[in-house]
Amino acid sequence: MTPEQQATVWRARLAGLPEQHAGIVVEHDGVVVGFALAQLGPESDAELNAIHVLPEQQGTGAGQALMNAVIDAFCQWGVVEARLHVIEGNERAQAFYRRNGWRVCGPAGSHEVGGAVVPILEYRRVVA
Numbered sequence: 625m626t627p628e629q630q631a632t633v634w635r636a637r638l639a640g641l642p643e644q645h646a647g648i649v650v651e652h653d654g655v656v657v658g659f660a661l662a663q664l665g666p667e668s669d670a671e672l673n674a675i676h677v678l679p680e681q682q683g684t685g686a687g688q689a690l691m692n693a694v695i696d697a698f699c700q701w702g703v704v705e706a707r708l709h710v711i712e713g714n715e716r717a718q719a720f721y722r723r724n725g726w727r728v729c730g731p732a733g734s735h736e737v738g739g740a741v742v743p744i745l746e747y748r749r750v751v752a
Contacts (some may be wrong), residue, residue, distance in 0.1 A: 644663065644664035644701060645661065645662065645663040645664070646660070646661070646662045646663075646693070646694065646697040647659065647660075647661050648660045648661075648662075648690055648693045648694065648697075650677070650686045650689050650690050652681065652684070652686065657677060657678045657681040657684075657686050658675070658676055658677035658678060658681060658686045658687060658690055659674070659675075659676055659690070660672065660674060660675040660676075660690040660691070660693065660694050661673040661674045661675075662694045662697055662698065662706075664701045664703065669706075669707070670698050670701065670703040670705070670706040670707070670751070671706060671707050671708060672694055672706060672707075672708040673708075675687065675690050675691065675694070677690070682716075687720060688724075691720075691724050695724075695751060698751045699751060699752065702752075703751045703752065704750065704751060704752050705748055705749065705750050705751060706748065706749055706751050707729075707746055707747065707748050707749075708721065708726065708746070708747050708749075709732050709735070709744045709745065709746055709747075710744065710745050710747060711735070711737065711742050711743070711744060711745075712731075712742070712743040712744060712745050713742075713743075718745070718747075721747050721749075724749070725749050725750070726747040726748065726749040727747060727748060727749065728745055728746070728747050729745075729746045729747065729748050730745065730746060731743065731744070731745060731746075732744045732745060732746035
């Protein structure tokens with residue numbers, strides 16, 4: 625995907641957020657190196673929509689700082705359980721989620737990424 629394509633995708637995602645959401649960034653030396661987006665749905669269902677860190681910042685603790693902030697937001701919202709979706713085969717992300725207490729629930733359909741349709745897995749985590 626090009627940066628322009630990603631910008632279009634994220635504009636659409638951000639425009640459709642519910643009232644209760646958290647957009648979190650992590651910086652290094654004043655430069656944004658990662659972000660996370662989470663939301664609370666109408667039935668008190670919570671979702672970690674995205675967590676991304678620049679490749680050169682992976683392993684530095686930036687992703688963990690984002691995850692901790694998302695879990696804090698879930699706790700403030702009174703969430704009992706949260707979910708996330710991850711591309712099947714993204715082993716690095718899946719290992720990160722498992723280390724943070726998320727458990728795979730199974731297939732969750734598919735998602736288009738850069739013109740390719742890829743299978744998605746759902747993970748859940750008890751928050752409270």
